[in-house]
Amino acid sequence: MRLALRYGRGGAAAGKTPPAGPPARLLNQLLLRGSSPLAILLIWELASRTGVLPAHILAAPSQIGSAFWNLLASGELLGHLLVSAGRSLAGVSIGVAGGITLALISGLSRAGEIAVDAPMQMLRTLPSLALVPLFILWLGVGEAMKISMIAFGTAFPIYLTLFSGIRGVEAKLVEAAKTLGLTRLELIRHVILPGALPTFFVGLRFSLGGSWLALVVVEQVNAVQGIGFLANDARDFARTDVIVVCLLIYSLLGLTVDVLVRALERWALAWRPSFLNNP
Amino acid sequence: MPSPVSAPNPPAVCLQRISRRFGEHQVLDELSLEIAPGEFVALLGASGSGKTTLLRALAGLDRIDGGELHAPAATATVFQEPRLMPWKRVRHNVALGVRRADAHQLALQALDEVGLSHRIDAYPATLSGGEAQRAALARGLVREPELFLLDEPFAALDALTRIRMHALLLELWRKHRPAVLLVTHDINEAILLADRVLVLVQGRIAEDVPVPWPRPRHQGEARFDTLRRHFLSLLGVPEADGAEHESADGADRRPHNTQET
Numbered sequence: 360m361r362l363a364l365r366y367g368r369g370g371a372a373a374g375k376t377p378p379a380g381p382p383a384r385l386l387n388q389l390l391l392r393g394s395s396p397l398a399i400l401l402i403w404e405l406a407s408r409t410g411v412l413p414a415h416i417l418a419a420p421s422q423i424g425s426a427f428w429n430l431l432a433s434g435e436l437l438g439h440l441l442v443s444a445g446r447s448l449a450g451v452s453i454g455v456a457g458g459i460t461l462a463l464i465s466g467l468s469r470a471g472e473i474a475v476d477a478p479m480q481m482l483r484t485l486p487s488l489a490l491v492p493l494f495i496l497w498l499g500v501g502e503a504m505k506i507s508m509i510a511f512g513t514a515f516p517i518y519l520t521l522f523s524g525i526r527g528v529e530a531k532l533v534e535a536a537k538t539l540g541l542t543r544l545e546l547i548r549h550v551i552l553p554g555a556l557p558t559f560f561v562g563l564r565f566s567l568g569g570s571w572l573a574l575v576v577v578e579q580v581n582a583v584q585g586i587g588f589l590a591n592d593a594r595d596f597a598r599t600d601v602i603v604v605c606l607l608i609y610s611l612l613g614l615t616v617d618v619l620v621r622a623l624e625r626w627a628l629a630w631r632p633s634f635l636n637n638p
Numbered sequence: 639m640p641s642p643v644s645a646p647n648p649p650a651v652c653l654q655r656i657s658r659r660f661g662e663h664q665v666l667d668e669l670s671l672e673i674a675p676g677e678f679v680a681l682l683g684a685s686g687s688g689k690t691t692l693l694r695a696l697a698g699l700d701r702i703d704g705g706e707l708h709a710p711a712a713t714a715t716v717f718q719e720p721r722l723m724p725w726k727r728v729r730h731n732v733a734l735g736v737r738r739a740d741a742h743q744l745a746l747q748a749l750d751e752v753g754l755s756h757r758i759d760a761y762p763a764t765l766s767g768g769e770a771q772r773a774a775l776a777r778g779l780v781r782e783p784e785l786f787l788l789d790e791p792f793a794a795l796d797a798l799t800r801i802r803m804h805a806l807l808l809e810l811w812r813k814h815r816p817a818v819l820l821v822t823h824d825i826n827e828a829i830l831l832a833d834r835v836l837v838l839v840q841g842r843i844a845e846d847v848p849v850p851w852p853r854p855r856h857q858g859e860a861r862f863d864t865l866r867r868h869f870l871s872l873l874g875v876p877e878a879d880g881a882e883h884e885s886a887d888g889a890d891r892r893p894h895n896t897q898e899t
Contacts, residue, residue, distance in 0.1 A: 531717070531719065531721055532721055532723060534699055534721075535715075535717065535721035536723075536734075536735070537698070537699065538697050538698070538699065538713075538714070538715040539734055539735035539777070539781075540735050540781075541734070541735045545735065549723065549726070549734060550723060553723070553725040553726075554725070556725070628725075629761075630724050630725045630726075630761040630762075630763065631724070631763070632763040635761060635763055635764055
């Protein structure tokens with residue numbers, strides 16, 4: 360949808376420019392879209408060079424660029440990035456697996472719902488990041504605490520959406536499946552789980568968004584590696600250029616994962632009318 | 639598959655004084671009914687007469703409060719909506735739940751019989767209303783039912799598609815000879831298709847009319863019209879010639895109403 364919106368805007372903008380061939384029009388669009396960010400960068404650079412914007416408040420774009428290059432060239436950035444990505448992956452895997460398991464237990468049986476749903480609904484009202492002190496007391500300040508925090512925050516969106524997805528599968532389809540003589544297991548596999556998949560993906564997006572938030576917070580706690588550590592370390596030396604590089608890395612990570620999830624969704628939900636009508 | 643009728647064949651369906659209440663409302667009132675193997679029975683009734691409740695009881699989707707119900711294990715049901723699993727391609731929808739090694743082959747064969755061999759790999763959302771209902775028929779057919787339950791299967795289709803579907807249903811029935819119970823509130827449809835038309839009024843069978851004419855039948859015939867008037871009066875509809883179109887659901891409600899092929 361976002362893509363369509365952009366395309367629409369670009370199309371409207373292109374309408375104002377004189378008619379040109381497709382490649383030239385694309386270039387025009389790019390220039391048009393890019394002109395404002397480019398101007399901001401120029402003004403920013405100018406402000407830094409003339410001393411209006413001191414480096415301890417915000418480094419110049421050129422300085423940020425060279426800091427990025429240096430960190431990349433030395434291999435330092437990649438090392439921290441891998442550590443952060445590893446933490447995130449571990450936490451998300453545990454959280455998603457836990458959320459799915461609990462949602463299956465409470466979604467597929469009354470007894471499971473009684474056992475699992477009420478506590479989960481109570482726990483989910485806790486802002487998970489407020490639990491950091493407790494997790495530190497329980498698990499120390501090491502990796503276990505960091506991964507657990509990420510997992511904890513990730514599990515709830517998955518649980519909530521998958522549970523409601525399972526319960527929301529169209530009753531008429533379940534009825535039809537019964538007339539086809541499906542066993543309970545077949546019903547779950549062929550009807551209930553595929554029917555719950557669209558809402559599951561909504562939950563997955565929320566989960567991943569939450570996982571970045573948790574990552575940023577836990578990496579501020581006694582980390583000696585990771586993007587969060589890099590940013591914290593840079594703060595001690597007032598290296599605003601490195602801090603900005605870290606922010607950019609976080610947003611790039613988020614963007615990359617979002618693209619991956621979209622691709623996964625497109626593949627898994629290929630049957631949906633919205634995807635069928637504009638592949 | 640029932641063998642051709644030999645004298646003391648047990649009926650495919652046998653209902654004895656079955657009852658069903660919803661709260662204060664007696665939906666089925668000690669209803670008894672027998673359907674012979676291979677017999678095509680249409681069940682007419684106004685809304686709320688209990689016809690869908692009866693069909694759901696036969697399909698095993700609803701319990702009954704009293705009486706005895708015998709229906710074959712090999713029963714297939716087609717609903718007013720196709721109720722295909724949107725996430726499965728047509729052929730997988732048809733093969734779903736068929737416990738045979740050659741399920742897939744049978745599914746393709748059934749889809750061929752309903753004229754959908756060109757759509758086997760389509761997702762249900764891309765089918766027209768008529769195509770989707772053909773797929774639903776194939777899904778029933780592939781189970782080789784001794785009893786085919788049809789709950790207003792053509793009510794949501796446009797008039798032209800409905801005519802094609804009537805012909806298709808008769809063709810399939812002739813070939814496979816299941817007992818058929820067609821629930822409908824379209825009087826013409828009932829007379830056109832069935833061996834016997836039942837009229838359900840307030841949970842009881844008010845009339846049981848054999849229609850022994852050869853098919854194809856035509857709506858212009860005098861006996862057709864006489865019978866139609868008779869059913870109309872039974873259903874409490876005053877005679878208003880020319881203005882009546884007995885199907886309450888004339889419009890095609892499906893979103894993708896592309897042309898039937």
